[in-house]
Amino acid sequence: MSVTIHTTAAGNVPTATVKGATVRYKTVVALGGVDAEFHPGTTALLGPNGAGKTTLLSLLSTARQPDEGKVSLLGAPVSGRASVRAVREQIGVLPQAFGYYPRFTVREFIEYAAWLRKVPRPERAGRVREALNLVELEKYADRRMGQLSGGMLRRAGIAQAVVNRPALVLLDEPTVGLDPAQRIGFRALIQALGERSAVVMSTHLAEDVAQVSDRIHVLLEGRMRFTGTAVELCAQAEGHDGETLNGPAVEAGYLAVVERNGVSA
Numbered sequence: 001m002s003v004t005i006h007t008t009a010a011g012n013v014p015t016a017t018v019k020g021a022t023v024r025y026k027t028v029v030a031l032g033g034v035d036a037e038f039h040p041g042t043t044a045l046l047g048p049n050g051a052g053k054t055t056l057l058s059l060l061s062t063a064r065q066p067d068e069g070k071v072s073l074l075g076a077p078v079s080g081r082a083s084v085r086a087v088r089e090q091i092g093v094l095p096q097a098f099g100y101y102p103r104f105t106v107r108e109f110i111e112y113a114a115w116l117r118k119v120p121r122p123e124r125a126g127r128v129r130e131a132l133n134l135v136e137l138e139k140y141a142d143r144r145m146g147q148l149s150g151g152m153l154r155r156a157g158i159a160q161a162v163v164n165r166p167a168l169v170l171l172d173e174p175t176v177g178l179d180p181a182q183r184i185g186f187r188a189l190i191q192a193l194g195e196r197s198a199v200v201m202s203t204h205l206a207e208d209v210a211q212v213s214d215r216i217h218v219l220l221e222g223r224m225r226f227t228g229t230a231v232e233l234c235a236q237a238e239g240h241d242g243e244t245l246n247g248p249a250v251e252a253g254y255l256a257v258v259e260r261n262g263v264s265a
């Protein structure tokens, strides 16, 4: 099967498209007919606990398929094992919690990810160097994973997610647990990633959204209730001047969307 990979920064061709996606866990409707497009750049998925953010990321990562609706990735519909296999190597994922062998060094951890994602052997060392450089962990390449701080661990998690230069990078709450200084550094890293891939990041943190997002989707109780830029989200709040873009303005816009839909934040 041939797959067209769209990595242009023009942003016209979606890297991923979700149409009418419904996912049920027994009696819980986690996603109820969600439509969304994801383009090169950074997209934030915003919503309260249980809104369906992780479930939507699991559709994009091909970890699951919707009960109803369709997902297209990199120009090809995802349905059935063959199409999942074809696109999976073009997707990088940083889950909320990721597993690692604590005695592996950072370099070994990323080399292992490169092998898993089938980066050809002659290119592997170069790609590992590139990933370490991107997350600024070169100095710590020989440190064991079990000895990293929380912030370094997240950086190593990003490095393993991008070692195969994926067109689509999925980050599930990447800044949770980081201190304010680490969060600022991390936002710069996410922005850099968005320059070469479509990055989709779930978050609760308005400040992250204000700083790094080209586009925002607000999910509430499994439904997509807002899609637009950060400034457009801010403008949802009454009295917004149409220009201010910071954490409190994003928070106010988000709360206005929540209130309009009668959901508790």
Ligand SMILES: Nc1ncnc2c1ncn2[C@@H]1O[C@H](COP(=O)(O)OP(=O)(O)OP(=O)(O)O)[C@@H](O)[C@H]1O
Binding pocket: 025, 026, 028, 029, 030, 047, 048, 049, 050, 051, 052, 053, 054, 055, 056
């Ligand atoms: N494996 C599962 N079995 C049953 N219900 C589930 C399962 N996974 C998620 N759910 C339910 O589906 C809904 C959406 O969950 P999901 O984890 O996608 O939300 P979320 O927005 O990522 O939440 P959080 O911000 O807390 O991570 C919730 O009601 C959740 O309880």
